[in-house]
Amino acid sequence: MKLWNKYHTPKTVDEALAVLAEYNGHARVIAGGTDLLIDLRAEPQEALVDITSIREMCEITADAKYAYIGGGVTHSRIVKSTAFADRATCLVESCGVVGGPQVRNVATLGGNVAHALPAGDGTTSLVALDASVEVVVDGKRKWLPIRELFLGPGKSILDSTKDILVRFRFELTQANQGTAFKRIMRPQGVALPILGCAVWIETDEAGENYVDARICLAPVAPTPYRAAEVEDTLKGQPITEGTLQQALAVAHETLKPRTSKYRATSDYRREMIKVLLKRTIPLAVNRAVTGTATPEGVGA
Numbered sequence: 001m002k003l004w005n006k007y008h009t010p011k012t013v014d015e016a017l018a019v020l021a022e023y024n025g026h027a028r029v030i031a032g033g034t035d036l037l038i039d040l041r042a043e044p045q046e047a048l049v050d051i052t053s054i055r056e057m058c059e060i061t062a063d064a065k066y067a068y069i070g071g072g073v074t075h076s077r078i079v080k081s082t083a084f085a086d087r088a089t090c091l092v093e094s095c096g097v098v099g100g101p102q103v104r105n106v107a108t109l110g111g112n113v114a115h116a117l118p119a120g121d122g123t124t125s126l127v128a129l130d131a132s133v134e135v136v137v138d139g140k141r142k143w144l145p146i147r148e149l150f151l152g153p154g155k156s157i158l159d160s161t162k163d164i165l166v167r168f169r170f171e172l173t174q175a176n177q178g179t180a181f182k183r184i185m186r187p188q189g190v191a192l193p194i195l196g197c198a199v200w201i202e203t204d205e206a207g208e209n210y211v212d213a214r215i216c217l218a219p220v221a222p223t224p225y226r227a228a229e230v231e232d233t234l235k236g237q238p239i240t241e242g243t244l245q246q247a248l249a250v251a252h253e254t255l256k257p258r259t260s261k262y263r264a265t266s267d268y269r270r271e272m273i274k275v276l277l278k279r280t281i282p283l284a285v286n287r288a289v290t291g292t293a294t295p296e297g298v299g300a
Helices: 014-022 034-040 073-081 082-087 089-096 102-104 109-114 119-130 227-233 239-256 267-289
Strands: 005-009 027-031 044-049 060-062 065-070 132-137 140-145 150-152 166-172 177-185 193-203 210-218
Touching: 014 027, 014 044, 014 166, 027 034, 034 065, 044 119, 065 082, 073 089, 073 102, 073 109, 082 089, 089 119, 089 177, 089 193, 109 119, 109 166, 119 177, 119 193, 119 210, 193 267, 210 227, 210 267, 227 239
Parallel strands: 005 044, 027 044
Antiparallel strands: 060 065, 065 166, 132 140, 132 166, 177 193, 193 210
C-alpha cells in the first residue's frame, strides 16, 4: 500500500500553504515524520509537503533577550546549542531525552508540539518558558501563547491539512533566573514517560527569596498544565526547605493525574509529582543563583 503519491519540497511558507490548498485536505506537512509516518499507515495521503527546505522554519536565532526556533529544527540541534545550555536549560534537557539518537536527529520540536500530546517533552519545557508560537491558521499568520494551541489529547487549533506551525519564541533566562527539566519513565525508547516536569525560577539578587516561578507538569490534564497553585506557594517566599515542603504538599493536594494503563496509577503518579518537584525546583534555584548551568541526563 502506498502511503502517499506525491512529495513536494517548497522553499517558503507561502509556497507550502499553496500546495496544501491545492490538495484540499488530502496533503500533510512532514518534517522528521517520526509520528506522521505511523499515522499514514492508517490514513494514506495524496501528497506530503516537506518543510525542511524552508529556511525560516529551520533556523535558530537569538538576540540579547529572545530566542527563535523554527518548527523544523530537530531535537539534536537544540541539544547541541551552547546558548540554550546556559539560558534555556530545561529545553535542552527535555529535547535530550526524546527517543534515541536516531529519533532526535530527525524529529522536530514543531512536530512534538503540533502532535498536541499533553506529555510532549519539548512542549512541557516550552510551557515553563512561557513560549509563544507563530502559526498560519486559516490563512492568517499570527503569534499565540503556546497553551492556546491545545484543545485536548492529540487535538490542536492547527488543521494538519492546511495550517502551519512556523516557529517558537521565548525569553532566554536573565540574571537570577534558572530552569530545569526532569522526567520519570520506564526504559527509554520502550514506553511513554510516566511524568515530566519543567521549572522556571526567578530569585532575588541575594538568592534568598523566590520572586517568580513557572511550573509545567505533564501529563496531569488533557492539555499541557501550569501548576499555578504550586507557583503561588513559592512566589515571595524564602528559599528554604520549609517553603519547598509546602510547595510539595500543595502539589499533592491540587494535582490529580488520572490512572493510565500506559503510564501508571493516579496514586503513584501523585507521589512522583513530589519527587520531580523536589529534584527540579532546587536545581533551577541553584542555576538562578550561580548563573551557570550544565544540562543533565541528555542523550548523546
